Amino acid sequence: MSASSNPRAKRWRRGGPKQGPAVPRVATVGATFANEQGADGAQRGAPAFSTTRKMGAEGSASNAGRSGSEAEGVDGSYLTETRFDQCAISPLSLKAVKDAGYERMTRVQEATLPIILQGKDVLAKAKTGTGKTVAFLLPAIELLSALPCSSSINLLVMCPTRELANQVAVEARKLLKYHRSLGVQVVIGGTRLPQEQRSMQANPCQILIATPGRLKDHLENTPGFSTRIKGVKVLVLDEADRLLDMGFRRDIEKIISFIPKERQTLLFSATVPEEVRQMSHVAMKRDHVFINTVQEGDEETHSQVNQTYMVSSLDQHFSIVYNVLKKHVAEDAEYKVIVFCTTAMVTRLVAEILSQLKLNIREIHSRKSQSARTRVSDEFRKSKGLILVSSDVSARGVDYPDVTLVIQVGLPADREQYIHRLGRTGRKGKVKEAIRNVEMKTKESAYQAWLGYYNSNKTIGRDKARLVRLAEEFSQSMGLSVPPAIPKLILRKMGLSNVPGLRSA
Numbered sequence: 001m002s003a004s005s006n007p008r009a010k011r012w013r014r015g016g017p018k019q020g021p022a023v024p025r026v027a028t029v030g031a032t033f034a035n036e037q038g039a040d041g042a043q044r045g046a047p048a049f050s051t052t053r054k055m056g057a058e059g060s061a062s063n064a065g066r067s068g069s070e071a072e073g074v075d076g077s078y079l080t081e082t083r084f085d086q087c088a089i090s091p092l093s094l095k096a097v098k099d100a101g102y103e104r105m106t107r108v109q110e111a112t113l114p115i116i117l118q119g120k121d122v123l124a125k126a127k128t129g130t131g132k133t134v135a136f137l138l139p140a141i142e143l144l145s146a147l148p149c150s151s152s153i154n155l156l157v158m159c160p161t162r163e164l165a166n167q168v169a170v171e172a173r174k175l176l177k178y179h180r181s182l183g184v185q186v187v188i189g190g191t192r193l194p195q196e197q198r199s200m201q202a203n204p205c206q207i208l209i210a211t212p213g214r215l216k217d218h219l220e221n222t223p224g225f226s227t228r229i230k231g232v233k234v235l236v237l238d239e240a241d242r243l244l245d246m247g248f249r250r251d252i253e254k255i256i257s258f259i260p261k262e263r264q265t266l267l268f269s270a271t272v273p274e275e276v277r278q279m280s281h282v283a284m285k286r287d288h289v290f291i292n293t294v295q296e297g298d299e300e301t302h303s304q305v306n307q308t309y310m311v312s313s314l315d316q317h318f319s320i321v322y323n324v325l326k327k328h329v330a331e332d333a334e335y336k337v338i339v340f341c342t343t344a345m346v347t348r349l350v351a352e353i354l355s356q357l358k359l360n361i362r363e364i365h366s367r368k369s370q371s372a373r374t375r376v377s378d379e380f381r382k383s384k385g386l387i388l389v390s391s392d393v394s395a396r397g398v399d400y401p402d403v404t405l406v407i408q409v410g411l412p413a414d415r416e417q418y419i420h421r422l423g424r425t426g427r428k429g430k431v432k433e434a435i436r437n438v439e440m441k442t443k444e445s446a447y448q449a450w451l452g453y454y455n456s457n458k459t460i461g462r463d464k465a466r467l468v469r470l471a472e473e474f475s476q477s478m479g480l481s482v483p484p485a486i487p488k489l490i491l492r493k494m495g496l497s498n499v500p501g502l503r504s505a
């Protein structure tokens with residue numbers, strides 16, 4: 001799919017990198033890639049170009065009670081001074097939190113807990129690896145534990161990938177350790193539907209964690225499921241921006257139509273583009289609270305993560321990746337690397353070649369069976385001395401501890417995806433790691449990025465001055481010293497030629 005036919009590109013409004021927070025230079029490029037099927041067969045979001053935007057533009061206030069508005073951003077250390085035992089949570093949850101080794105709350109946990117416990121809908125933004133899962137699970141479990149016992153589903157958590165759904169379930173089981181009356185079940189694509197149906201019938205759980213495609217399957221094919229889901233009191237969209245983008249939105253809308261309107265809805269992500277804020281009414285009440293723990297002017301990536309990029313022609317990509325890996329492996333005996341590739345096919349190829357070169361490689365992507373994906377994911381979580389070559393199935397939410405290096409080969413689909421991929425490292429405020437992020441850019445991909453950017457800002461019409469400004473913004477956000485060449489096709493379409501300040505290509 002080309003950037004010009006990308007539906008997401010069309011709805012991106014002109015933001016203007018100049019207004020936004022400092023953006024890592026590599027974060028601002030997009031390109032055209034073949035798409036990969038999503039976790040549940042949903043078409044992955046098409047590549048596009050995103051712009052930065054000013055955070056906290058609606059002013060600041062204390063978090064509580066800011067209905068439909070943006071609460072004050074805070075940042076710095078990922079833990080606060082507030083201990084869990086100072087909060088209004090039940091002794092059962094507190095015991096489980098202690099057993100999990102959590103003593104102090106992270107910023108997003110501290111900011112969201114009281115508001116969720118008040119019953120408000122919440123849209124929360126916090127950096128990667130700062131404990132968002134506990135931030136929505138803990139108060140949701142508290143709310144559930146006050147309900148009478150039933151065989152209905154009371155808490156539904158939607159996740160964009162199977163690995164993330166499994167991981168959320170692991171965290172939920174930790175927190176439920178002493179809540180004997182509450183159970184959790186996961187339903188994800190790639191596993192046997194009848195098996196899930198049987199286990200649901202045998203042991204109906206109040207907490208369901210699901211990927212959208214499989215949940216829809218159950219709504220359509222599992223007797224009694226649509227009745228059980230009517231019991232949902234709390235709905236969570238984890239990685240909300242991904243779930244509300246074009247790849248998943250239809251499924252999500254359908255699922256939501258089965259759930260009672262009288263519910264509490266929680267949306268969490270490390271990236272909340274303006275479009276998602278506008279889309280949030282699909283799921284949330286108008287008086288929801290937006291909690292943003294990324295301080296105005298702060299970058300959305302972790303400052304302790306050292307990011308670099310390399311520009312090279314396509315034919316050199318492979319040898320560069322190989323050399324970077326060899327050097328890293330030689331320098332760090334405890335290396336643990338993720339190499340992100342753009343499609344399942346490329347992932348497979350890169351993994352195969354690197355394995356031939358005697359590097360310790362595992363691969364994960366949507367063309368692998370679910371059992372192989374789960375096995376590799378579990379192994380990588382526990383191990384050191386491994387390189388995981390992955391498609392974007394590992395880009396969001398997956399919590400692999402102590403990743404020492406993230407390499408992005410080729411351009412991520414958009415700015416948000418760059419942030420999430422990068423966020424697989426530097427988690428929990430870790431600063432010890434020698435971390436680099438390497439991205440390969442080609443002349444062609446920079447050109448494609450510009451095309452995507454232009455297409456997402458088409459409203460400029462025939463305005464030459466705005467086109468010049470757009471090109472300047474684009475080059476600034478990409479760190480280019482000269483504005484990009486404007487494709488002749490665009491100039492022709494706009495009825496323009498010889499625009500001062502622009503080169504045509």
Ligand SMILES: Nc1ncnc2c1ncn2[C@@H]1O[C@H](COP(=O)(O)OP(=O)(O)OP(=O)(O)O)[C@@H](O)[C@H]1O
Nearest residue numbers: 102104105106128129130131132133134270397399
């Ligand atoms: N209060 C806490 N104290 C210490 N560790 C915590 C605390 N809360 C969560 N963690 C741990 O922090 C790690 C990151 O948490 P989590 O995966 O929820 O982050 P996240 O913000 O959802 O990241 P992402 O944006 O990548 O999805 C996990 O290993 C989790 O167990």
